[in-house]
Amino acid sequence: xxxxxxIEVSLAIAEAAKLADVDVVAAYPITPQTHIVEHLAELxxxxxxxxxxxxxxxxxxxxxxxxxxxxxxxxxxTATAGQGLELMHxxxxxxxxxxxxxxxxxxxxxxxxxxxxxxxxxxxxxxRDTGWIQLFVENGQEAVDNVLCAFRIGEDPRVLLPVxxxxxxxxxxxxIEPLLFPEQSQxxxxxPPYQHPMPLHPDRPVTMGAFAPPIxxxxxxxxQEVNLEAAKEVILQCWDNFGKTFQRYYSxxxxxxxxDARVLLLTMGSFxxxxxxxxxxxxxxxxxxxxxxxxxxxxxxxxEIRQAVGNAEVLIVLDRALSFGGPGGPVCSxxxxxxxxxxxxPKVIGFVGGLGGRDITPAGFEEIVDRGxxxxxxxxxQEFEIFxxxx
Amino acid sequence: xxxxxxxxxxxxEGMLTWRDLEIGSIVVEPGNASQYQTGDWxxxxxxxxxxxxxxxxxxxxxxxxxxxxQNAEGYFExxxxxxxxxxxxxxxxxxKAITMVPEEE
Numbered sequence: 001x002x003x004x005x006x007i008e009v010s011l012a013i014a015e016a017a018k019l020a021d022v023d024v025v026a027a028y029p030i031t032p033q034t035h036i037v038e039h040l041a042e043l044x045x046x047x048x049x050x051x052x053x054x055x056x057x058x059x060x061x062x063x064x065x066x067x068x069x070x071x072x073x074x075x076x077x078t079a080t081a082g083q084g085l086e087l088m089h090x091x092x093x094x095x096x097x098x099x100x101x102x103x104x105x106x107x108x109x110x111x112x113x114x115x116x117x118x119x120x121x122x123x124x125x126x127x128r129d130t131g132w133i134q135l136f137v138e139n140g141q142e143a144v145d146n147v148l149c150a151f152r153i154g155e156d157p158r159v160l161l162p163v164x165x166x167x168x169x170x171x172x173x174x175x176i177e178p179l180l181f182p183e184q185s186q187x188x189x190x191x192p193p194y195q196h197p198m199p200l201h202p203d204r205p206v207t208m209g210a211f212a213p214p215i216x217x218x219x220x221x222x223x224q225e226v227n228l229e230a231a232k233e234v235i236l237q238c239w240d241n242f243g244k245t246f247q248r249y250y251s252x253x254x255x256x257x258x259x260d261a262r263v264l265l266l267t268m269g270s271f272x273x274x275x276x277x278x279x280x281x282x283x284x285x286x287x288x289x290x291x292x293x294x295x296x297x298x299x300x301x302x303x304e305i306r307q308a309v310g311n312a313e314v315l316i317v318l319d320r321a322l323s324f325g326g327p328g329g330p331v332c333s334x335x336x337x338x339x340x341x342x343x344x345x346p347k348v349i350g351f352v353g354g355l356g357g358r359d360i361t362p363a364g365f366e367e368i369v370d371r372g373x374x375x376x377x378x379x380x381x382q383e384f385e386i387f388x389x390x391x
Numbered sequence: 392x393x394x395x396x397x398x399x400x401x402x403x404e405g406m407l408t409w410r411d412l413e414i415g416s417i418v419v420e421p422g423n424a425s426q427y428q429t430g431d432w433x434x435x436x437x438x439x440x441x442x443x444x445x446x447x448x449x450x451x452x453x454x455x456x457x458x459x460x461q462n463a464e465g466y467f468e469x470x471x472x473x474x475x476x477x478x479x480x481x482x483x484x485x486x487k488a489i490t491m492v493p494e495e496e
Contacts, residue, residue, distance in 0.1 A: 099415030160414055198417050207418035211427075215405050220416040222409040 082109030096131030101154030118357020261290030328384025433476030
């Protein structure tokens with residue numbers, strides 16, 4: 001039987017990595033990810049987890065060490081946040097191109113300057129195109145469940161790709177929640193052993209990350225794109241299997257009271273739970289509003305988004321990142337693009353809010369919905385709206 | 392021409408489609424870098440003058456490509472399949488026995 005334990009979400013993620021029986025952890029501590037890797041170091045030091053914990057001098061080295069471990073056939077886990085994710089940047093591409101299924105929890109954090117350790121999605125958006133599978137979670141249970149799923153998805157021989165699990169820094173990492181942990185035997189059955197088909201081994205020498213002149217480089221990129229697209233099927237199968245085993249179900253786009261909604265709000269990450277409270281209140285007042293929560297960020301769930309939007313007339317997208325000088329938020333930009341070629345599509349209104357740990361309350365979400373409807377009717381001279389900044 | 396003792400690629404890179412690639416574009420043939428013709432990067436090639444050559448082997452030592460070899464008569468020559476035409480051998484040669492000549496000449 002699964003046990004329900006009151007635990008900080010960061011520690012729960014470390015416990016999930018332990019349940020997945022990771023072989024190697026290479027990480028550099030950074031707020032607000034610190035508790036995840038501190039607890040993993042503790043588990044290894046106490047002999048509770050039989051793994052190599054590699055303390056490194058930077059995130060660039062952390063990801064590099066993870067590549068080596070994964071290439072040698074080790075189940076590999078790491079975690080980072082904000083500036084740390086940016087310092088890893090170039091190595092992230094290597095992990096996905098070399099098809100090494102490293103699993104990484106990212107405690108989403110704003111980027112300097114000015115220095116901020118608090119949450120938003122600026123760090124995520126800067127690594128959007130690195131070729132990793134990327135999932136967003138909203139609460140502690142989703143974080144635990146999806147760490148387990150991430151190993152199963154990433155290490156699947158049909159996939160072999162690294163996976164990022166995005167969770168909001170502080171708003172989620174530092175919460176204490178009552179969480180269900182599956183039994184070790186159930187997890188062992190759920191995640192088969194990691195077997196890279198061609199690991200680094202002296203008996204069968206291979207070259208990973210070789211030099212590719214123009215005559216062959218583009219072919220490797222096409223293969224990578226096809227592989228990441230195809231991973232969606234395996235992700236769906238994994239969530240389906242997880243649901244049947246553990247009775248908790250996940251999908252690429254989660255719908256909340258969205259049936260017959262004329263106005264839809266779309267969010268990513270832990271703010272979605274606050275948005276649900278706002279939706280409940282507005283529904284109580286008889287308003288036809290609903291919520292979509294985008295869980296699968298890469299590969300992007302085009303079909304699921306189109307289906308979830310259905311016949312809505314207005315779609316209001318909240319981004320927690322700003323593409324300076326661009327169309328506003330990257331999520332809105334992509335959702336709008338996914339819907340553009342549809343014969344019947346809603347007006348898509350973009351908002352950017354919640355940067356650098358700025359909160360959005362249920363009343364704030366109501367305001368966003370009201371303003372979004374107003375823009376849909378009267379138009380606006382702005383490409384997007386910034387919400388929650390003192391004028 | 393591929394040098395002697397070096398096998399041809401099972402399929403030349405230019406013939407491979409994206410479907411032919413291994414997982415993660417892994418190269419499974421050990422040492423197949425020897426099949427890569429770095430010689431086609433060259434804009435100048437070294438000409439060795441056996442009248443000036445004292446068979447000291449300084450060109451052999453300095454060649455960063457490792458493509459200079461000693462022939463049966465003891466003189467040194469560059470394997471043009473690999474030689475990138477960097478000119479280091481010509482610069483280091485004590486007797487100025489090596490001259491770099493543009494490829495088009």
